[in-house]
Amino acid sequence: MKRLSVVAMVGLLLGCSQVQKVEVPKEKEQKIAQVGEEASMKLxxxxxxxLMNAMQKGGLDEAVTVCNKKAMEITSQVEKETGYSMKRTTFKYRNPSNAPDKYEAEALKYFExxxxxxxxxxxxxxxxNENGKVVYRYxxxxxxxxxxxxxxxxPNLMDKKLLEKIKTLYPNDKAVGYKEGDFRGVVRVTIPADKI
Known part of the structure; x- marks a missing residue:
């Protein structure tokens, strides 16, 4: 029975992904920042x-369609070009797939x-440290x-037709109520340590 418990524990440990926060090497910080900035700006x-092309072609309606359908495609394309995982995230997200994980939430709180x-x-x-491999998140x-x-x-000042389309596409939308200059969220770039 004891042997079975040990085997079960090892199986659980191997089956669970383990992520631990580790120290950012000071000597690598500038290079991480440079790589992260270049990748985030590309995105x-x-x-x-x-978005600008969509607005010129079809106005706001087309721009919402771009955000809904093309934003993730563009992100995937930039990920392929750069080799880095990327995500836009915020506490007030529109698309639930942009909700922050606990480390992203820590970054958002840092900025707030x-x-x-x-x-x-x-x-x-x-x-x-993700399962024995170090990655940097910029x-x-x-x-x-x-x-x-x-x-x-x-929302009271937004075009009613546009607001209705947004509500249809994103029934649990949290991404309204901003003013110019407000902190919106972050672009996260994940860089494997061996690329720095």
């Missing part, structure tokens, strides 16, 4: 270009606390720009 430029103290750091870095903060308010501002 943001791709998304912005696609910094803003309360009158600072806006340009990035945040974590090092995680977080780039995002602020709400004026154009974002069309779909993410005060």
């Amino acid at each position: 943001l430029k791709g998304l912005r270009m696609e 606390e910094s803003i309360k103290q009158g600072k806006m750091p340009s990035y945040y870095i974590q090092a995680l 977080y780039k903060p995002l602020k709400v720009e004026g154009v974002c308010l069309t779909c993410h501002g005060d």
Whole structure:
């Protein structure tokens, strides 16, 4: 019976993924920040270009369609090009697949606390040991720009038809009520340690 318990415990341990936070090596921080910034900007430029093209072609209705259908495709394409896993996340997400995990939530809280103290750091870095392999997570903060308010501002001021479409696509939408300059969330870039 004792042997069976040990075998069961080993099986459980091997079957569970283990993630632990570890120290970010100071000598690698600048390189991590450089790689993370380049990758996050590539994603943001791709998304912005696609949104602007959609708005020119079909207005706000087309822009919402891009966010709903193409944003994840663009993210996947940039991941393939860079070799890094990427995600946009926030506490006030529209798409449930963008909800933060516990480490992303820690990064979001870091930026929120910094803003309360009158600072806006340009990035945040974590090092995680994921099943024996170290990865660095680079977080780039995002602020709400004026154009974002069309779909993410005060619902009372938004176009009613547009608001209805958003509610249809995202029944549990949390991504409204922003003002220009508000902290929106982060782009997270995950970089394997062996790439730094």
